[in-house]
Amino acid sequence: MIAEKKKLRELKYTKNTKLSLIIISTLILLGLFILAMKIGSINIGVKELVVGILTNVDEAKINIIRDLRMPRVIAAILIGANLSVAGVLLQAIIRNPLADPSVTGISAGASLASVIILLFAPQLNTMRPLFGFVGGLVACTIVYSIAYKKGLSPIRIVLSGIAVNAMLAAMTSMSNMIGSNNSSAIQLWLSGSLANITWMDVRLLSIYSLIGYIGAFLLYRSCDVLVLGEKNAKSLGFNYDLQMILICLVAVFLASTATAVGGIIAFVGLVVPHICRIIIGSGHKYLIPFSITVGGILLLVADTLARSAFKPVEVPVGMVMAVIGGPVFLYLLRRSDV
Known part of the structure; x- marks a missing residue:
C-alpha cells in the first residue's frame, strides 16, 4: 500500500514540473542570499549592496560586508x-x-583529522579538507564494518555511529586540550560556527564541492538502482558492490570537506533529503540538484538566524540545526521499520 502511494506521488510530477521546482528553489536561494547579505550589525540597501559588490567600491561598510x-x-x-x-x-x-x-561517523572523523591539522600542522591548512576526507572515510569504514552482520541494518548503523562518534569526539577534545593555545576558538568551530570563514575557505570549498556534485550527478542512475536492493540490482547485471563503494566515496568526500571548513553541523543531511523526496519524488536525477538548493536554503536561513536572532550574542549554526534536526530525527526513527 505504501509502495503504491509512492508510485502515485511520483506520477503526479512531470519532468517540467520537477525542473520548475528546481528553478523556483534556485530563485528562492538567490533571494535569500541577498537578504542574508543585508541582515546583520551593518544595514545596507539592496541597490547599494549590489553596486558595491559589482564595482568593488572601496568603502568601509561595503568592505566589511564583502x-x-x-x-x-x-x-x-x-x-x-x-x-x-x-x-x-x-x-x-x-x-x-x-x-x-x-x-x-563521517563528520566526527573529518573533524578529528581537521583539528589535528589545525593544532599540529597548521602549515598544511590549505589541505585540511583532504585530510578531513581521509578522516571521514576511516570513520565511515569503521562504522560500516561494525554494523555489518549478514547485511547492513539501519539500526545497527545508528548504534555503531553513536559509539564511534562518542569515541572520536573524545579524541578530538583530548587533542584540543593537549595541543591548543586557542582552544576556545577551535571549540567554537567544532560547534559548527561559520564566524571565521574566509575567502580562502570559500575558494577551497567551491572547488571540492564542484568535484563532489559532478561525481553525484554521474552516479544518479546507480543511486536509483541501489534503492531497489542488492538482489534486484544484481539480477539486472548491476555491479552492486562497486557502485556502492563509489557512491559512498562521493558522499564521504562531500560531507568531510564541508565539515573540515564549517565544523560539525548535524542533521542537514537527514532533514533535507527527507523533505525533498516528499516534494519532488525519489528519482535521483532531480533529487540531487533539488537537494543542493534546498540544503543551501536551510543552512543559510539557520546561519542567518544564528547570527542575528539573539543579538548581541551569536550562536553557532550547528546548535540551531541540532534544535531543528533532533526532533525530526526522532520522528523518522519512530516511523522507520527497523
Whole structure:
C-alpha cells in the first residue's frame, strides 16, 4: 500500500514540473542570499549592496560586508548543499532515511583529522579538507564494518555511529586540550560556527564541492538502482558492490570537506533529503540538484538566524540545526521499520 502511494506521488510530477521546482528553489536561494547579505550589525540597501559588490567600491561598510559577511553566506550555502547531497547518497546506499553524515561517523572523523591539522600542522591548512576526507572515510569504514552482520541494518548503523562518534569526539577534545593555545576558538568551530570563514575557505570549498556534485550527478542512475536492493540490482547485471563503494566515496568526500571548513553541523543531511523526496519524488536525477538548493536554503536561513536572532550574542549554526534536526530525527526513527 505504501509502495503504491509512492508510485502515485511520483506520477503526479512531470519532468517540467520537477525542473520548475528546481528553478523556483534556485530563485528562492538567490533571494535569500541577498537578504542574508543585508541582515546583520551593518544595514545596507539592496541597490547599494549590489553596486558595491559589482564595482568593488572601496568603502568601509561595503568592505566589511564583502570581506566578512559574503564569504560566510556563500560558505553556508555550499556546506548546506554538500551535507544534503551526502545525505541523499548515503540514504540510497542504506535504503533508509535515517542515514546522515553525522550519524554514520563521517563528520566526527573529518573533524578529528581537521583539528589535528589545525593544532599540529597548521602549515598544511590549505589541505585540511583532504585530510578531513581521509578522516571521514576511516570513520565511515569503521562504522560500516561494525554494523555489518549478514547485511547492513539501519539500526545497527545508528548504534555503531553513536559509539564511534562518542569515541572520536573524545579524541578530538583530548587533542584540543593537549595541543591548543586557542582552544576556545577551535571549540567554537567544532560547534559548527561559520564566524571565521574566509575567502580562502570559500575558494577551497567551491572547488571540492564542484568535484563532489559532478561525481553525484554521474552516479544518479546507480543511486536509483541501489534503492531497489542488492538482489534486484544484481539480477539486472548491476555491479552492486562497486557502485556502492563509489557512491559512498562521493558522499564521504562531500560531507568531510564541508565539515573540515564549517565544523560539525548535524542533521542537514537527514532533514533535507527527507523533505525533498516528499516534494519532488525519489528519482535521483532531480533529487540531487533539488537537494543542493534546498540544503543551501536551510543552512543559510539557520546561519542567518544564528547570527542575528539573539543579538548581541551569536550562536553557532550547528546548535540551531541540532534544535531543528533532533526532533525530526526522532520522528523518522519512530516511523522507520527497523
